[in-house]
Amino acid sequence: xxxxxxxxxxxxxxxxxxxxxxxxxxxxxxxxxxxxxxxxxxxxxxxxxxxxxxxxxxxxxxxxxxxxxxxxxxxxxxxxx
Amino acid sequence: xxxxxxxxxxxxxxxxxxxxxxxxxxxxxxxxxxxxxxxxxxxxxxxxxxxxxxxxxxxxxxxxxxxxxxxxxxxxxxxxxxxxxxxxxxxxxxxxxxxxxxxxxxxxxxxxxxxxxxxxxxxxxxxxxxxxxxxxxxxxxxxxxxxxxxxxxxxxxxxxxxxxxxxxxxxxxxxxxxxxxxxxxxxxxxxxxxxxxxxxxxxxxxxxxxxxxxxxxxxxxxxxxxxxxxxxxxxxxxxxxxxxxxxxxxxxxxxxxxxxxxxxxxxxxxxxxxxxxxxxxxxxxxxxxxxxxxxxxxxxxxxxxxxxxxxxxxxxxxxxxxxxxxxxxxxxxxxxxxxxxxxxxxxxxxxxxxxxxxxxxxxxxxxxxxxxxxxxxxxxxxxxxxxxxxxxxxxxxxxxxxxxxxxxxxxxxxxxxxxxxxxxxxxxxxxxxxxxxxxxxxxxxxxxxxxxxxxxxxxxxxxxxxxxxxxxxxxxxxxxxxxxxxxxxxxxxxxxxxxxxxxxxxxxxxxxxxxxxxxxxxxxxxxxxxxxxxxxxxxxxx
Ligand code: HEM
Ligand code: SF4
Numbered sequence: 001x002x003x004x005x006x007x008x009x010x011x012x013x014x015x016x017x018x019x020x021x022x023x024x025x026x027x028x029x030x031x032x033x034x035x036x037x038x039x040x041x042x043x044x045x046x047x048x049x050x051x052x053x054x055x056x057x058x059x060x061x062x063x064x065x066x067x068x069x070x071x072x073x074x075x076x077x078x079x080x081x
Numbered sequence: 082x083x084x085x086x087x088x089x090x091x092x093x094x095x096x097x098x099x100x101x102x103x104x105x106x107x108x109x110x111x112x113x114x115x116x117x118x119x120x121x122x123x124x125x126x127x128x129x130x131x132x133x134x135x136x137x138x139x140x141x142x143x144x145x146x147x148x149x150x151x152x153x154x155x156x157x158x159x160x161x162x163x164x165x166x167x168x169x170x171x172x173x174x175x176x177x178x179x180x181x182x183x184x185x186x187x188x189x190x191x192x193x194x195x196x197x198x199x200x201x202x203x204x205x206x207x208x209x210x211x212x213x214x215x216x217x218x219x220x221x222x223x224x225x226x227x228x229x230x231x232x233x234x235x236x237x238x239x240x241x242x243x244x245x246x247x248x249x250x251x252x253x254x255x256x257x258x259x260x261x262x263x264x265x266x267x268x269x270x271x272x273x274x275x276x277x278x279x280x281x282x283x284x285x286x287x288x289x290x291x292x293x294x295x296x297x298x299x300x301x302x303x304x305x306x307x308x309x310x311x312x313x314x315x316x317x318x319x320x321x322x323x324x325x326x327x328x329x330x331x332x333x334x335x336x337x338x339x340x341x342x343x344x345x346x347x348x349x350x351x352x353x354x355x356x357x358x359x360x361x362x363x364x365x366x367x368x369x370x371x372x373x374x375x376x377x378x379x380x381x382x383x384x385x386x387x388x389x390x391x392x393x394x395x396x397x398x399x400x401x402x403x404x405x406x407x408x409x410x411x412x413x414x415x416x417x418x419x420x421x422x423x424x425x426x427x428x429x430x431x432x433x434x435x436x437x438x439x440x441x442x443x444x445x446x447x448x449x450x451x452x453x454x455x456x457x458x459x460x461x462x463x464x465x466x467x468x469x470x471x472x473x474x475x476x477x478x479x480x481x482x483x484x485x486x487x488x489x490x491x492x493x494x495x496x497x498x499x500x501x502x503x504x505x506x507x508x509x510x511x512x513x514x515x516x517x518x519x520x521x522x523x524x525x526x527x528x529x530x531x532x533x534x535x536x537x538x539x540x541x542x543x544x545x546x547x548x549x550x551x552x553x554x555x556x557x558x559x560x561x562x563x564x565x566x567x568x569x570x571x572x573x574x575x576x577x578x579x580x581x582x583x584x585x586x587x588x589x590x591x592x593x594x595x596x597x598x599x600x601x602x603x604x605x606x607x608x609x610x611x612x613x614x615x616x617x618x619x620x621x622x623x
Contacts, residue, residue: 007146007486014538020569032489036541057540057549057571058489060522066098 009061011035012071015043016055023051024073032058085110086255089340096344099219100261102130108137108218109258115140116200124148124196137220137258139213140199143192143484150194151484152177153216154206155252158244158268159187159228159436161211163423166434168209170423172202174416181419183412185477185527186265187436188216188223192484214253219260221251221335226276227269228435232397232404232445236270237287237298237382243327244268250328257335261342262350265307266331270300273387277438279314279562280306280530282352283334290321290379299323301381302330304364305356308524312564313353316361318368321376333371341367386559388515388530389439392474393467394452403447404435405455408469411478411497412440421460429455440477471510472503477517479526481537488520490537490548495574502578508589514598516581518550529564530556532598533581538571548574552584554610555602563599566607568614583617584610 008030015023025042029035035058044050062069085107090096111134119127135141135150143151154169161169169189173181176198177191184190194202206212216223224244231239247266251257267284269276278284285300300322306315322330338352356364369375391406407422414422422442426434431446442465447455461467466474476499479485481492496518503516517531528534534553539546549571556565572580592601602610 016571032539032546036546055540055571057538059538061487061489063486 006030008064009035010064010069010071011039011058012060013039014055014057014059015039015051015053016057017051018054021051024071026071026073028064032061035061086259088259090344093344097347099133099347100344102133103219103259106131106134107255107258108134108220109214109253109255111135112138112203112214115196116203119196120198120200127196134218136217137215138199138203139216139218140194141217142486144482144486144488146486148195149192150196150199152191152194152199152202152213153184153223154189154191154211154213155216155223155248156187156189156211156436157224157248158226158230158240159438160230160241161434161436162209163426163432163434165209165211166419166423166426168205168211170416170419172205173419176202177416179416181414181416182480183409183414183436183440183442185412185438185440185479185525186223186225187228187438189436212252215251215258217263219262219264220258221260221264221266224248225265225267225269225281225438227271228275228437228443229271229391229397229404229445230269232399232402233271234396234398235272236398237272237289238270238324240268240270243324246328247331250332251335257339260335260339261344262347262352264335264338264352268300268327270298272382272384274383274385274559275387275389275438277389277530277558278303278306278383279558280308280312280527281315282307282338283331284315285322285327285330287382288321288379289382290376292376297321297323297379299379300327301378302334304334304361305353307351307353308527308529310522310524312524312529313357314562314564315353316356316364317378318361318365319378320365320368321379323376326372326375329372330368330375333368336371337364337367383559386557386562388475388513388558389437390441390475390513391435391437391443392441392469394447394456397446399446401449403449403452404430404443404445405447405461405467406437406443407441407461407465407467408474409441409465410469410473410500411476411493413493413497418460418464422465425455425458425460439475470504471514472500472507472516473497475513475515476500477515477526477531479519479524481518481520485520485525487523488537489539490520490550490574492518492520492526492537495548496535499578499581503582503585506578507582507585510585510589512595512597514585514588528553528556530558531565532556533584534565535577540571540573542573550574550577552581552614554607555599557597557599561599565599566602568607568611570614570618572618580614580617584613587613
C-alpha cells in the first residue's frame with residue numbers, strides 16, 4: 001500500500017477583528033495547524049500594530065495538485081451586479 | 082487505445098488543461114484501463130493523468146489519499162429492486178467496510194474501496210442492471226426524480242419509462258461523454274417538486290397545455306441550476322414538452338451545453354454560466370434550432386415543495402396499496418440494514434426500494450392487509466422510523482472530514498448527534514425544519530436550500546483548533562425558491578446545539594400557526610434573527 005501523499009493546500013482564513021471588520025488571509029500549508037501559524041505570521045508582518053483578532057478561522061482549502069487554484073476575496077466595495 | 086472524437090473545440094488553444102486531457106483520452110476510456118491494468122498492477126501504477134478520469138467510472142479518491150476510493154452508483158429516479166439492493170449491500174460488506182450512504186442526488190455511495198476490487202464491483206453491478214459509470218465526471222450524472230414514480234397520487238404521469246429512456250440513451254454515449262463540466266438532470270411529474278428542479282442543470286416539471294382542443298399532460302423545462310460556491314437557480318424556458326419529446330429536448334439542451342458551453346475555465350463551465358449569458362429567450366431560440374419546433378409554455382402544475390420527504394404510510398395511486406416513507410438518519414446505514422430493508426420490501430411490498438434526495442428511503446406497494454404488521458417490524462419501530470422526530474427526520478449532511486479531501490470539519494456523525502440533541506431539547510414542531518450541514522463551501526449537502534444551513538470552519542482558540550459553523554437561514558425551493566442567508570457570528574461546534582435550540586425556541590414562540598421557517602424569516606427579517614443570535618452569543622459569553 002502506498003504511503004499517504006503529503007498534500008499541500010491553498011487555505012483561505014478569515015480573521016474577525018473588532019467592530020465586525022474582517023481580514024482575509026490566503027496561505028499555502030500542508031496541515032491545518034501550519035495554516036493557522038502562517039496566517040498569524042502574515043498578519044503580524046503585514047501590520048505595524050497587530051490587530052486584535054477576535055477569531056481566526058479556516059473557511060476553505062483547495063488542493064494544490066493542479067495549477068490555478070485560488071480565491072476571490074470580496075471587499076466592501078464589491079457589489080454583485 | 083484512446084477512442085476520442087474529433088471535437089470542434091479540439092483546435093482551440095484557450096481551453097483548459099482538463100479539456101486538453103479529455104481530448105487525449107476520453108474519460109470513459111479509463112474504465113478499460115482500470116479493469117485491464119490498474120486493478121492488476123495496483124494503486125502505485127495509476128498514472129496521475131488518469132486519476133481525474135476515474136470520475137467517469139464513478140470512482141473518486143477519498144481522504145486521506147492512501148489508496149482508498151469512494152464509488153457512486155447511479156439509481157435513476159431513486160428506484161431500485163431488492164435484488165439490486167442486495168447486490169449493493171454485498172459490495173459494501175465485502176469491499177466497503179460495511180458502509181452505505183444515500184446521497185442528496187438519490188445515489189448510493191461506497192467508501193474504502195481499493196483498486197483491486199473495482200472490476201469485480203463493476204461486474205456485480207452489471208449483473209443486476211446497475212452502474213457507476215458517469216456517476217461523477219464531466220458528463221450526464223444520475224437522473225434524479227420521483228422515487229414514487231408509477232404509484233404516486235401526487236404525480237401527473239408515470240416518469241419511469243422516460244427516465245429509463247434517457248439513462249439508456251446518455252450513459253456510455255460517447256457523443257455526450259465530454260461535456261464542459263458535470264451535468265445534472267432531473268425529471269419528476271410530482272406536483273411537489275420532488276426532483277429539486279431549480280438546482281439542476283436541466284429539469285422537467287409537470288405541466289399541462291391545451292393543444293388543438295386536447296388537454297396534454299407534459300413538462301416545463303428548466304435550465305442552468307446549480308449549487309457549489311456560486312449557487313444559481315434554474316430558469317424556466319418558454320417551452321412545453323410532451324412526454325415523448327423529453328428525450329429530444331434533453332438531447333437538445335445537452336448538445337447546446339456540449340457545443341456552446343465554456344471550456345476555458347473549469348470554474349466557469351457549468352451550464353448556468355451559458356444560461357446567465359444567453360438568457361432564457363435566446364436559450365430557447367438556440368434549443369429550437371436543435372430540436373425543431375416545440376410548443377410554448379402551458380400551465381404549471383407544481384403546487385409547492387416537499388423537499389423529497391415522504392414519511393409515514395400513504396395510499397398509492399393504486400387503491401388498497403400503500404407506500405412507506407422511512408427515515409435514515411443522515412443517509413447512512415450498514416450493509417446488513419440495507420439487506421433487512423430489501424427483506425421488508427420483498428415480504429411486504431413488491432420488492433422495490435426508493436432512495437430520496439432527502440437521504441432517506443421508502444418501500445412501495447404494501448397491500449392494506451399487511452400495513453399493520455409492517456409498522457410493527459422491529460427495524461421500522463427502532464431504526465428506519467415512519468415518523469421520526471422533528472430534527473433527526475429533517476437533518477441532511479455531506480461526508481465531511483471522515484472521507485472528503487476538501488472538508489474543513491467533521492459533519493455526518495456530528496449532524497446526527499446535533500439532531501438528536503435538538504430532539505431532546507428544542508420544541509417539536511408541526512412543520513419540518515430542514516437542517517443541512519456541510520464541511521466546506523462546495524455544498525454537497527445542499528446547505529443553500531436548508532431552512533437552517535450550517536457550514537463548517539476551523540477556528541483557533543485558547544484551547545487549540547476547534548470546529549465551528551456559520552449559520553445560514555431561510556432557504557427553500559418551489560414557487561418562492563431562494564437560497565438561505567448568512568448570519569454573522571460563527572458558532573463553535575460545542576455551542577451549536579444550545580444556540581440552535583434557543584434560536585428555534587424563539588421561532589416556535591413567534592411563528593404564526595403553520596408557518597414554515599423560510600416564511601418566518603421573510604416575515605420577521607434576517608436582522609431580527611441576527612439580533613437574536615447576537616443576544617444568545619453575548620449571554621453565552623458571560
Ligand atoms: C469524497 C467526497 C466528496 C468530494 C471530494 C466531493 C466533491 C465535490 C465538489 C468539489 C463539489 C463542487 C462541484 C462544483 O464546484 O461544481 C461537489 C458538489 C456536490 N456534491 Fe460532492 N463530494 C464528495 C462527496 C459527496 C457526497 C457524499 C454527496 C452526497 C451526499 C455529494 C453530492 C454533491 C452535490 C449534490 C453537489 C452540489 C453540486 C451542484 O448542484 O452544483 N458529494 N462535491
Ligand atoms: S461539502 Fe465539502 S466537505 Fe462536504 S463532502 Fe462536499 S466537498 Fe466534502
